Amino acid sequence: MNTQRPTIRKGRKFDQVLEGARSVFLVDGFEGASVDQIAKVAGVSKATLYSYFPDKRLLFMEVAASECCRQSRAAVDMINGCGHPREVLEQAARHLLGFLTSTFGLQMFRICVAESERFPDLGRQFYASGPMVMKGELIHYFEGAVARGELAIDDMHLAADQFGELCKADLWPRLVFGVTDSVSQAEINRVVHGAVDVFMARYGA
Known part of the structure; x- marks a missing residue:
């Protein structure tokens, strides 16, 4: 089983995604936060969000x-x-x-x-x-x-x-x-x- 953390790609909207996710996680927690809401608050498309973070857990841990x-x-x-x-x-x-x-x-x-x-x-x-x-x-x-x-x-x-x-x-x-x-x-x-x-x-x- 592969236990290594996948590499996170960084780009010009990386910080924007991270800040939007932080706002949503702080209010809704991990389970309550939806990818749709995170993308909306971050002001990016879901495709852009997934290009940085294919897994919500990875996004949460980066915010954490x-x-x-x-x-x-x-x-x-x-x-x-x-x-x-x-x-x-x-x-x-x-x-x-x-x-x-x-x-x-x-x-x-x-x-x-x-x-x-x-x-x-x-x-x-x-x-x-x-x-x-x-x-x-x-x-x-x-x-x-x-x-x-x-x-x-x-x-x-x-x-x-x-x-x-x-x-x-x-x-x-x-x-x-x-x-x-x-x-x-x-x-x-x-x-x-x-x-x-x-x-x-x-x-x-």
């Missing part, structure tokens, strides 16, 4: 990778390299939770899982374009905070992964498994504060 890059860039811009750990970690946690609990973020995760056997590189692309970038920025921040005597961390990579998992506590599993359809700001605040408190209890200098 682009969105993930956008989110990670926003997170990078947000992190104050000299800020106090509690301030920086709270900002990072809110940004991460905002994306993970969004309809688009959940759709992206489910598609990565559903297509993991058919297109195993899709999940790797998603990880490299977002989570790995965010992890790298956290590690970079940790190094500076340790040098300033604000944190005491031996294994930076493990600490960054642990913080990401703390941010998923309670809310993300309930959303993924359909126990709840949405989360409130109060619930997000609870998880954010808990994640930062636990992390600082372990690594605060």
Whole structure:
């Protein structure tokens, strides 16, 4: 079985198709989005759309990778390299939770899982374009905070992964498994504060 991701052809209307698809996916999700609606919003013909993306899943994953890059860039811009750990970690946690609990973020995760056997590189692309970038920025921040005597961390990579998992506590599993359809700001605040408190209890200098 061929597990390699088909090559995506790029042309002058590629970005136009991608932006139209992003708008539709953000509103309708993967299942609810139709190729007809995407083509209409993008202002292209279905033939043009299919010439770039013969499969809706490929289009979704290209949009997902682009969105993930956008989110990670926003997170990078947000992190104050000299800020106090509690301030920086709270900002990072809110940004991460905002994306993970969004309809688009959940759709992206489910598609990565559903297509993991058919297109195993899709999940790797998603990880490299977002989570790995965010992890790298956290590690970079940790190094500076340790040098300033604000944190005491031996294994930076493990600490960054642990913080990401703390941010998923309670809310993300309930959303993924359909126990709840949405989360409130109060619930997000609870998880954010808990994640930062636990992390600082372990690594605060």
